Amino acid sequence: MENDRVLQVVNLKKYYTVNDGWFSSGQRVKAVDDVSFSIYKGETVGLVGESGCGKSTTGRTVLQLSQPTSGKIIFEGTDISKLKGQELRQIRRRIQMIFQDPYASLDPHKTIQQILTEPLHVHHLYDKKKRIEKVRKMLKTIGLTDTYLTRYPNELSGGQRQRIAIARAVILHPLLIVADEPVSALDVSVQAQVINLLMHLQHEFQLTYLFISHDLNVVRHITDRIIVMYLGKMVEAAPTEELFRDPKHPYTRALLSAIPIRNPDEHTDRIVLNGEVPSPVYPPSGCPFHERCPNAMDICSKAAPRQVNLSEKHKTICHLYS
Amino acid sequence: MKNILDVSNLEVKFQTRRGGVQPLRGVSFRVHEGETLGIVGESGCGKSVTLLSVMGLLPNDMAEISKGKVLFEDQEITHLKEHERRKLRGSKMSMIFQEPMTSLNPVFTIGDQLSQPLRKHTKLGKKEMKKRIIDMLKLVGISRTEEIIHQYPHQLSGGMRQRVMICLAIICEPQLLIADEPTTALDVTIQAQILDLLKKIKQKNNMSIIFITHDLGVVAELCDRVIVMYTGQIVEEADVRTFFNSPKHPYSKGLLASMPKEDERKQKLYAIKGNVPGLNELPLGCSFSNRCPMAFDRCKMSPPVVKVDGQICRCWLYAEQKVGEQHGE
Amino acid sequence: MTNVVRKTDTEEKSMPVLRRKSHFVSFFSDLIRSKTGLAGFFIICLLFVIGIIGFLIVPFNPMDTETAQKLLPPHTEGHLMGTDQLGRDVFSRVILGTRVSLTIGIVTVVLAGVIGTVIGVLAGFFRGWLDMVLMRIVDVQLSFPFILLVLVVNAVLGSGLKNIIISLIIAGWVVFARVVRSEVLAIREKEFIIACVATGVSGWEIMVKHILPNLFTPIIVLASLQVANFIIAEASVSFLGFGVQPPQPAWGNMLNEGKDYIFNAWWMITFPGLAIVITALGINLFGDWLRDELDHDL
Incomplete structure (x- = not known):
């Protein structure tokens, strides 16, 4: 098991300072606050939560697109949070990213061939002829024909663009792919195509995914394990089926119950939460969820809860279980 | 039941710098008093254009209602002057937007x-x-x-x-509320709150709601009746239970089948092939024919609108069926 | 079941793809559809033709003074636009002035554009102290009136075609730097740039291969509009007695000479003035159209 560990995130913190005036000193926002998790080879880990919960920041910090304030990001045994320059660029070959908006993630002035050969070029892989051969093969894998090589992104539909973005991430045969809401911007009929493609590529290239999404139906379909975040903190982590069958944290319960039903004949006992996610600039004391929590106790506003291991794989951070 | 809104054969043309397109190609539907009508479709299907033309909010300089009628409380409103429109908007009909x-x-x-x-x-x-x-x-x-x-x-x-x-x-307690993806930009727990709220208000004020969305789950939660739109046409119309339990049009079937299901985790999802075509590159005849798994010869001709038990479907597959035939499959 | 079904089986092949007409063809078909853009384009073409072959079509040598023929009104003795106080043919001088104005406009825009772009890209890409320093210089310079700055620099350097070009560049690069910097700030936050970083593309490569090509549109639009500004600036400076010196014909110094005769020889000031107006109008019409066109494309 230990050998299969691809990524280990240890006590990751990412704080920002926001300026709310010209002369006042900035306010500190704890975008990610003390998050730890591991990802093992070949699995898909979902990172879910609502806007502002820090899931995207976590993803970008894992990729070293922003520097963590503190904590370790151990990838294949090395802490990459301290790497710079050439060493970091070498690691980038092994961790890739897929973005939400396929209209923004492709350079509008480059042809598909240029976009797809660039990663190979950057890492000095193969000669020119072999690169193009690789690109053609990749296009075939993602279900597009060679005719697209000379096209520009604005000649493609959203779904086709997202395929290209996925191909760009996969062409270096990375170990880990961070997918940040990869299907949220797509039309419903295209979403299923892209999800199928992601699963197919995982199988073919033995990929490991960190799948960031707010769409719980999609997450349930594609992931093996799920990490739920709320206001910069991890609140629960469990295997997907177990989480959906038996959510422990009151927030997870509310979140799962809020998923729209799939058929009008279905019935859910919805837990409608009061209020909204508080501002991360002024997070509540103690447990960040206590103000909205239907099960809140006295202690919840006073002390921050600790992680409780309910089983080997099911963890939650809540006073109810300590 | 009384109709609050009756749209018949509505066609809208857009004139752009690169020539004209027709985002609406003959759309007819009714909204009854006190019901919630869901309009489902993907980008470019014309769902927003439909509602903007009902509200009279189409951009004057490039859009034109070239054909059809919109009756609001039995009054034709497509030809109303701007100041007459303003009397309606906000008082008798109003709209909420996505952002x-x-x-x-x-x-x-x-x-x-x-x-x-x-x-x-x-x-x-x-x-x-x-x-x-x-x-x-x-x-x-x-x-x-x-x-x-x-x-x-x-x-x-x-x-x-x-x-x-x-x-x-x-x-102002309008009779008709038009909601254009009002929960798409919101988180799920907030979405649940807002949907709850809309249900309550509707019951209290006996208001009709037209709810545009691309999320079938939201339709299942909220709507009484569903219209499915594709490339500027209505391809299916049914009450919500019929729609979810026995959809007729291959496009509706595809949309429902591509939703991830609890008991099929990690399995290949059903996916409709290809992409939504642009309005200037529609296939001849049925505009879904190039993506349709059931397409056959006749689909090169414009499909008829077939009515089966109150369920309306624009497809050649049901052309021979008689009204009243069983629609269970 | 016929080939309709079979075609849909290979998913992407059957899909009609938005195949754009070649850039060149679509560019001109759009241009023809726009009245103002087309008018601007024609004016610019005409100016270029005049600028290039003007010396072949002038009826008189524009430098030749003939005091006996001074201050002739238009349409006398073959002088289409009359003569000036030294008897030189105004028409010939306006025609040859075209070349001076176009040369100045284009050369200054190219050089000021290049300098401004390089500085703007460096400031926007590296941020930090470099950005701070460069942008304060820009701020200081922008707080001077443009013409005043050109005059001061020109006064230091001395008059003449080369020096007026240099002064215009020194005064003009800041506009490019400012616009380019703000564009770079916007582009560097785009996901496709972040995607490059995540792939391991180095900073320089991102700057040259990804940011620079995406600046093309705003720079071209700005440059096309700046040409008119520079031409007007040159005319103003020459009008004030700096810049291009007589007897070399330039629209600006023709105005300068004409202003003393404004009441008894209106043609001396009217025709070079009209030339400036038409040129600036043509370039602005075309530039405005170009902006709409290129915006639309992306």
């Missing part, structure tokens, strides 16, 4: 913005107006009403703003 930030004016307080339609459409005094605003804010689930009316839009969170938008839309 609540851009639909509220940032320089006015919430109270100012909420009193505007009241001043325009009612003769309430100042005190009565304030009372009405506060009652309505309470109705949409805002508790700190006295505070909120003095605040500006940017001081509110996304969910709060959407509540204010809804409050603004229903403050």
Whole structure:
């Protein structure tokens, strides 16, 4: 098991300072606050939560697109949070990213061939002829024909663009792919195509995914394990089926119950939460969820809860279980 | 049941710098009193254009209603002058948009913005107006009403703003509320709150709602009847149970089949092939024929609109079926 | 079941793809559809033709003074636009002035554009102290009136065609730097740039291969509009007695000479003035159209 560990995130913190005036000193926002998790080879880990919960920041910090304030990001045994320059660029070959908006993630002035050969070029892989051969093969894998090589992104539909973005991430045969809401911007009929493609590529290239999404139906379909975040903190982590069958944290319960039903004949006992996610600039004391929590106790506003291991794989951070 | 809105054979043309396109190609539907009608479709299917033309909010300089009628309470409204329109908008029919930030004016307080339609459409005094605003804010689930009316839009969170938008839309108690993806920009727990709220208000005011969305789950939650649109046409219309349990049109079937299911985790999803075609590159005949798994010869010709037990479907597959035939499969 | 079904089986092949007409063809078909853009384009073409072959079509040598023929009104003795106080043919001088104005306009825009772009890209891409320093210089320079700055620099350097070009560049690069910097700030936050970083593309490569090509549109639009500004600036400076010196014909110094005769020889000031107006109008019409066109494309 230990050998299969691809990524280990240890006590990751990412704080920002926001300026709310010209002369006042900035306010500190704890975008990610003390998050730890591991990802093992070949699995898909979902990172879910609502806007502002820090899931995207976590993803970008894992990729070293922003520097963590503190904590370790151990990838294949090395802490990459301290790497710079050439060493970091070498690691980038092994961790890739897929973005939400396929209209923004492709350079509008480059042809598909240029976009797809660039990663190979950057890492000095193969000669020119072999690169193009690789690109053609990749296009075939993602279900597009060679005719697209000379096209520009604005000649493609959203779904086709997202395929290209996925191909760009996969062409270096990375170990880990961070997918940040990869299907949220797509039309419903295209979403299923892209999800199928992601699963197919995982199988073919033995990929490991960190799948960031707010769409719980999609997450349930594609992931093996799920990490739920709320206001910069991890609140629960469990295997997907177990989480959906038996959510422990009151927030997870509310979140799962809020998923729209799939058929009008279905019935859910919805837990409608009061209020909204508080501002991360002024997070509540103690447990960040206590103000909205239907099960809140006295202690919840006073002390921050600790992680409780309910089983080997099911963890939650809540006073109810300590 | 009384019809509140009757749209028949509506066609809209857009004139752009690169030539003309026709985003609506003959759309007919009705909205009954007190019902929620869901309009489902993907980008470019014409769902937003339909509602903008009902509201009279199409951009004058490039869009034109080239054919068809829109009857609101039995009154034809496509030819109304702008000032006559304004009398309807906000009082008898109103609209909520997807992005609540851009639909509220940032320089006015919430109270100012909420009193505007009241001043325009009612003769309430100042005190009565304030009372009405506060009652309505309470109705949409805002508790700190006295505070909120003095605040500006940017001081509110996304969910709060959407509540204010809804409050603004229903403050004159309209007969028809048009909602254009009002929950798409919101988180699921907030979405659940807003859907809950809409259900409550609808029951209380006996209002009709047209709800545009691409999320079938939201349709299942909220709507009584569903219209599916594809490339500017209605391809299927059915009551919500019939739609989810026995969809007729291959496109509707595809949409429903591609939703991930609990018991099929990790398995290949059903996916409709290809992409939504652009309006200037539609295939001949049935516009879905190039993606349709059931397509056959006749699909090169325009498909007929077939009516089966109140379920309406634009497809050649059902052309021979008689009205009243069993639609279970 | 016929080939309709079979075609849909290979998913992407059957899909009609938006195949754009070649850039060149679509560019001109759009241009023809726009009245103002087309008018601007024609004016610019005409100016170029005049600028290039003007010396072949002039009826008189524009430098030749003939005091006996001074201050002739238009349409006398073959002088289409009359003569000036030294008897030189105004028409010939306006025609040859075209070349001076176009040369100045284009050369200054190219050089000021290049300098401004390089500085703007460096400031926007590296941020930090470099950005701070460069942008304060820009701020200081922008707080001077443009013409005043050109005059001061020109006064230091001395008059003449080369020096007026240099002064215009020194005064003009800041506009490019400012616009380019703000564009770079916007582009560097785009996901496709972040995607490059995540792939391991180095900073320089991102700047040259990804940011620079995406600046093309705003720079071209700005440059096309700046040409008119520079031409007007040159005329103003020459009008004030700096810049291009007589007897070399330039629209600006023709105005300067004409202003003393404004009441008894209106043609001396009217025709070079008209030339400036038409040129600036043509370039602005075309530039405005170009902006709409290129915006639309992306």
